[in-house]
Amino acid sequence: MTVEKEEVTVTVNGESHVVSVEPRELLSQTLRERMGCTEINIGCESAICGACTVQSDGKSVKSCTRFTVQADGADIRTVSDLADEGTLTDIQQAFTDEHALQCGYCTPGIVMAVDEYLDHNTDPSREEIRNEALQGNLCRCTGYENIVDAVETAAEKLD
Amino acid sequence: MTPNHSDSGIGSSVSRKEDRKVLLGGSKGVDDIPLSDALHIQFIRSEKAHATFTVDATDARDVSGVVAVYTPDDIKQSETTTPNPFTLFSAPMEGVPYPDDSLRQRSFAEDKVHYHGEIIGMVVAETQRIARDALDEITIEYDIIGPVVTPQEATADDAAAIHESVPDNVAFEGGQGDRDLTDEQFENAAYTVELEKDAQRVSPTPLEPRAAIGQYDEATEHLDIIATTQIPHAYRRLLAQMLEHPENKIDVTVPDMGGGFGARQHPYPADVLVGWCAVDLERTVKWRSTRTENQLVENDGRGYEGTWEIALSEQGDILAVRADIRYDLGAWIARGAASLAEAGNLLMTGLYDIPAAYSHVTGIVTNTARIDAYRGVSATPMLMMLERLVSKVAKKAGMDPAAVRKRNFVDPDQFPYQTAGGAKYDSGDYERNFDIGLDELDYSSLRERQEQLREEGRYIGIGISCWTEVAGLGPCGHIDVATWGYGGVQVHPTGEVTVYAGSSNHGQGHETSLGQVASHELGVPLDSVTVVENSTKEVTEGVGTYASRTAALTGGAVAKSCRKIVQKGGKVAAHETGVTPDVIEFDDGTYYPIDSPEDAVTFSEVARQVHMGADIPEEMEPGLEEQTYYDPENCTWPFGTHMVVVEVDPDTGEYDIDQYVATEDCGVQINPTIVEGQIVGGIAQGLGQALYEEVEYADDGTHLSAPLRDETLGSNGGYTVPKAEHMPDITIKSTTTPSPHTPHGAKGMGESGTVAAPGAIVNAIEDAIEPFDIDPMTPPITPEKVWMAINREGKE
Missing domain, CATH: 3.90.1170.50 (Aldehyde oxidase/xanthine dehydrogenase, a/b hammerhead)
Structure with missing residues (x-):
């Protein structure tokens, strides 16, 4: 089976990459398999769980829903790019302070989704955090309450 | 010498050591290994x-x-x-x-x-x-x-045999408890209630x-x-x-x-x-x-269907409980599946002093994937049904469901308490813990408010579910595999400590909590303790993490190894200071003779000395490292009650959870923040079982629930895992009744949420719509089912 490959240029965590991919290759696969971004987790492959959430040009997207060829020219950020020389961001710090993660499989995706959400809504209510900020992500361990607490705490710090 | 304390020891809510790696994107799963x-x-x-x-x-x-x-x-x-x-x-x-x-x-x-x-x-x-x-x-x-997909189909007269050697598809059957006494109690009861349950298979679904x-x-x-x-x-x-x-x-x-959750x-x-x-x-x-x-x-959990019954006296004493269970095993008996029958029976009387109980379980093979352990195991169906029955029989007798529970709790002076199902509960103070929950709800006012609101056409319901679980699974000999806890502790010559734990951390925070145990016992800072787990290369032995056993058993083994180390170090300190070991005290990482505290020797000095092997007692081997295979006397039996307030809109069947109070007592807590995290996480899974989750098979045996789905999209097929928007805020209240037999009084507690939440939520919804004279509900309770119950045919 020979499939024509396409050349795609993407910037990942500040570094530019040129890759040659089959049209069916997903962005999540490219990031994990070609660029070593194993912080992106693949929980469902069907855009439900959000464990593969990254930011593309500042917007959070589930990387399993994008073909790599659609990401040509995009600027992608993952959770690994948030901390500044090992200093956690307010959101990351709030997640550990509030015990907002257990197994941690969903965490990199949730942090990226929340990071973008708080750009738009700097003072969310708990209801907004549950219904909007965390709308696209599943967590099977925490029951979410501590994640809601962490987002609240982080939002307060951003004020 | 007494165990020691440090700021990061047992009881401290320190932040988890494992978080930083995750948050920096450094976690590596199986699929991430190059x-x-x-x-x-x-x-x-x-x-x-x-x-x-x-x-x-x-x-x-x-x-x-x-x-x-x-x-x-x-x-x-x-x-x-x-x-x-x-x-x-x-x-x-x-x-x-x-x-x-x-x-x-x-x-x-x-x-x-x-x-x-x-x-x-x-x-x-x-x-x-x-x-x-x-x-x-x-x-x-x-x-x-012809496939047989349900236990009823599998045991029908003309059912195809899944395995030729077992023509009736019955893998095993047996009962626990005193059948005759139970039957007798039922005959003498003033009130009885019988309740059916379907198998409701749920999927653990680690992410x-x-x-x-x-x-x-x-x-x-x-x-x-x-x-x-x-x-x-x-x-x-x-x-x-x-x-x-x-x-x-x-x-x-x-x-x-x-994640793991038993699967x-x-x-x-x-x-x-x-x-x-x-x-x-x-x-x-x-x-x-x-x-x-x-x-x-991956194995589903539960698969328990059948009939559960309760008998109550005129005065409100629970006389007996009885269950006749068909247990859907799937096509093959998974490794742990058979033993779950006994586990459920052991605690079929819950927190109550019930003189007679009998549970009969028939294990049936069906053309489905297997059933095995899932957080809560068979305690979930057994206690969900018990707690639903207690509420229903109380109402039938015209009594308050909370009052009937209080009347029937095992009293603190009855421990160790032998249950009619065959368990020996180690310790408990049920009513004190329960009352904290009632106070938090302001229960009697809430009941009055419920009456007033009904007059206004609003329907709130209060659901209560008490729980215990078979935690800290041991002792050895109880089942046919080893059930000790393993903990090795090595003290480096620098005074730093490595703990080798035979359990498995996959979200529970053992790197932190087991580190806290060593920090507590040895008086060293938590930062000086490293916990190694999850490897047969690095850890000598282990039984693993399941049955809420790590805090009590691995924690217990680590504590015991630390105590051996402290004792050996004490002999070195005595040798060093020229006194006998019995007059050496150990406090906060320092050894000193009782009468001359100024001659103190630090733990790290002792560690270096034992490692070098110079200036130690003659009969002593160098090295400061100990192992423990901790075989406990008994399991541990934590307890508590979940209380839920819901409001149901009878026009649409939709419901909101207004309040959720969880009381718990897991003995001495190592890290209260981690305990709370486990409780809330378990509640989410229990709420999933109550309201959203069910593995479905088509009539031809095709599995229909494989992809995850977003229930708000209303897709057919798939499996719904609760999202943030489905969860209420939860209030947790704790009491501390130590286990009398574990080294630091800890009990396990990882499964309480999945055991208690289903019964509490179902009871709350049924309580809310009681005025509509509904038939018992079948979880997962969707708004559609609520609407159907209220508006069923034949009703006014």
Whole structure:
């Protein structure tokens, strides 16, 4: 089976990459398999769980829903790019302070989704955090309450 | 010498040590491990539930990049020994023999499939994509046999036998408790209630799909397995048995794992074949399941259906409980499945002093994937039904459900308390804990408010569910595998400490909590303690993490090893200061003679001295390292009550959870923040069972619940895991009744949420719509079911 490959240029965590991919290759696969971004987790492959959430040009997207060829020219950020020389961001710090993660499989995706959400809504209510900020992500361990607490705490710090 | 305290010791809510790595993106799961030369396995799985079959793999073998294709014949004809059948953890219950050997699961189907998803071969290729593509080139011809999908179908007169040697599809049956006394109590009861339950299979659904890597070194005959398991040492033992490969030539490591919840214990057929394939090809092979494959074959939980009954006296004393259970096992009896029958029966009387109880369980095979442990195991159906019955019988007798509970609790002076189901509860103070919950709700005012609101056409309901669980599973000899806790502790000459724990951390925070135990016992800062887990290479032994056992048993073993170390160090300090060991005190990391505290020696000085072996007592060996295999006297029995307030809109059937109060008592808490995290996480899964989750099969045995779904989209098929928007804020209140027999009084507590939440939520909804004279509800309770219950045909 020979499939024509396409050349795609993407910037990942500040570094530019040129890759040659089959049209069916997903962005999540490219990031994990070609660029070593194993912080992106693949929980469902069907855009439900959000464990593969990254930011593309500042917007959070589930990387399993994008073909790599659609990401040509995009600027992608993952959770690994948030901390500044090992200093956690307010959101990351709030997640550990509030015990907002257990197994941690969903965490990199949730942090990226929340990071973008708080750009738009700097003072969310708990209801907004549950219904909007965390709308696209599943967590099977925490029951979410501590994640809601962490987002609240982080939002307060951003004020 | 007494145990010591430090700021980061037992009882301290320190932040978790494991978080930073996750937040920086540094976690590494099985699928994240770089492998330069691995081959990729895709399993050929049955699309039918019950059929004989033939496989034609000719075209798949020709696909470029395919290295090997194994049909059942290829596996059997290989020089590598065909894997042996799985073994069972224990017999179903005391006095009931092991089920027929033919019901022990096989790693692959030879000529007949028994459930949708059963393995009938594998494709091995250079990349995962090639292997997946090659799967499309496999042709399977099926000759369908009438599938039996439910326990009723399986036990019908004309049902097809799933296994020829068990023509009635009944794997085992037996009862626990005193049947005659129970029947007698029912005859003398003033009020009785009977309640039916369907099997409601639920899926544990850890967020990381199952995966395994097998690496075989031909020269040393060493098999290295990297896998998603909660019990690495036991997993190794089973692989050794099944592959007939020496246990000391197998190692199992578990990297960062995305959840377990009971479903990730012993190897599954796929895991066994990954190991087998590595040996057969003498290569590194890797399998990573998709979400749908994971859901198709990973064990479901529960599967309990049948009739539960309760008997109450005129005065409100619970006289007896009785259950007749059909237990859906799936097509094969999974390793732990049979023993769950006994586990449920042990606590069938919950927190109440009930003189008689009898539970009869019939284990039935069906053409479905297997049932096995899922957080809460059989305690969830047993206590959900008990708590629903207590509320219903109280109402029937015109009594308040909270008052009937208080009247019937086991009293503090009755411990250790022998239950009618056969358990011995270690300690408890139920009413004190319960009253805290009632106060938090302002229960009596809330009942008045409920009455007032009903007059206004608003319907709130209060649901109560008390819980306990079989935690800290031991002691040894109770079942047919080892159940001790393992903890080794090494003190480095620098005074730093490494803990080698035989449990498995996959979200529970052991790196922190077990570190706290060592910090507490040795008086060293938590930062000086490293916890090693999840590896047969690094940790000598272990039984793994399940049955809420790590805090009590691994924690207990670590504490005991630390105490041996403190004692040995005390002898060195005595030698050093010229006194006898009995007058040496140890406090906050410092040894000193009682009468001359100024002659203090620090723990790290002692550590260096013992390591060097100079200036230590003559009979003493150098080195400061101890191991403990801790075999407890008993299990631990934590307890508490969940209380839920809901409001139901009778026009739409929709409901809101207004308040959720969880009281708990798990003895001494090592890290209260982690305890609360476990409680809320468990509640989310229990709420899922109450309101959203159910694994469904079509009439022909096709599994319908494999992909995750977003229930708000209303798609058909799939599985709904609760989201943030589905969860209420939860208030947790604790009391502390130490376990009398564990080294620091801790009990396990990981499963309380999944045990208590379903009953509390169902009771609350039924309480809310009681004025509509509803039939009992069947979880998962959707708004549609509520509306149907209110508006059912034949009602006004």
